Amino acid sequence: MNLQDSPVTEGDFLEVVRILADIVTMEGTLDDKRVKLMGEIAHLIGTDSWVWGFAPLLKPGEQPVYLFQNLGGFDEERMSRLLMAVEHTDTGAMTAPLAEALIQTGAHVTRLRKHIVTDQRFESSPAEPYWRAADIGPLILSARPLEGRGNTIIGFYRPVSAPPFTEREARIAHIILTGVAWLHEASTPNPVVHDIPKLPPRCRLILNQLVHGRVRKEIARDLGISLHTVNDYIKQIFRHFDVHSQMQLISRLKNGDGHDVKQLPQAGPQP
Template sequence: MVRLLGKVAGMTGPLPERRTALAEEMCDLVDADFWMWVHTHLPQGSQRPTAFNVLHGRMSERQLVVFYENSYEPELQTPEMAPLLKLMRRGKPFTRRRSQMIDDRAWYDSPHVRLVRKPAGIDDFIFSLYPLGDDCWSAFGFHRTYGRPVFTPEQARMIHIIASEIPWLHHHQPPENANTLLPALTPRLCTVMGLLIEGYNRKQIANQLSLSEHTVRGYISDVYRHFKVRSHVELIQRFAQGNGQDITPPT
């Protein structure tokens, strides 16, 4: 995750190219088989979001067709739609595994899954959505083909933490203050951040990198300032626990 966030900081070019490069690496990170990143519109009262600005990778032709059918054919009752809409109505960022939204029995007994998803090889997923305002969302989907193991909570948390740290990359157009939102993480800062997350203290980092403790103190301050944390413990918690929006709250 640290390496990816550092890489994003140095990306140039159009936003779709940067999103694609990031999604490809996130796909490898969680061992997904294919991915999609879309902007979607959900007007008040609508029962189905409408996708636009679609990006995808590693999908078969049939899988892509199924995605578009699911997005635009109102008579198709996809089993995850009701819990997904419920989460979107809250208007907050969230990440969910398929099993958090619909249990195994309901999923595999669904006619849609048996007749559409299974023949296309589409099974488990992680969805991560970020609200953009005006009823629009930025939405990741990472998928596994039929019959593979389900995604783990740890894999969903990695997706959620990365998605939470790139608000500027979610937008359809770069925000006016995009330059100030770009992660100003140099390779050295990424190295220091990685060692901090591994539990190294200032003295240990200085020894490992052959730097003075004074220099390392400055680097650590820069990392804290960027991620808006006040302590080593808070930084570790942020990358180990995220903000909790990948966890289904108890009922």
């Protein structure tokens, strides 16, 4: 690539190299590496908040389904508002061009909001008030297909009043995210997450809250529904994944076994 023809500067490329080298050599879990990587990109492109998730269903004409694995820059209330915006049916309709680009290219794609949906379409959408309530305006979405398993889905967000992301910032995010193919591949959740699309939308919304450790009273408060209703949804989620607790649910989505405590071998007869 000729730097004279690119919105990315030589200084940007040096930062990209540094970030990729740091991630490759750092110790820690996959969650640690994702959080570190996303924080570095966020700082470099001047973003307010971000998510890294997995999409077992991302097809044009169908409501996308997401499991958010890591988030940054969101308090619990704003997280709930983000999830309500994401689960809105018209959000799914507006993001169809991203899914189409994934299918057409079969490769990692990164798009500014204006490349996914026009400002006029977004501002007239019934989903727009939900995004505004989450204080999200400009965004970058990046998605990577994982053959036969779904897609990683990554979002960078700025407040409604902030200036739009630039082509340069989207390019930087794309370069870094495509440079860690191993992290996308290694961080795919357990295959049981492919059952998530079978859940009703409100259950999916609450599921994402549960996997991030939210308690029932907080979920009820932020979603504006009764604790009784939340409990009913959680019972449905537990039955769907054949678990009996929030800890088992998290373990089942990550490990597939549904057990949060390993069983110790029973002691034999004492002499």
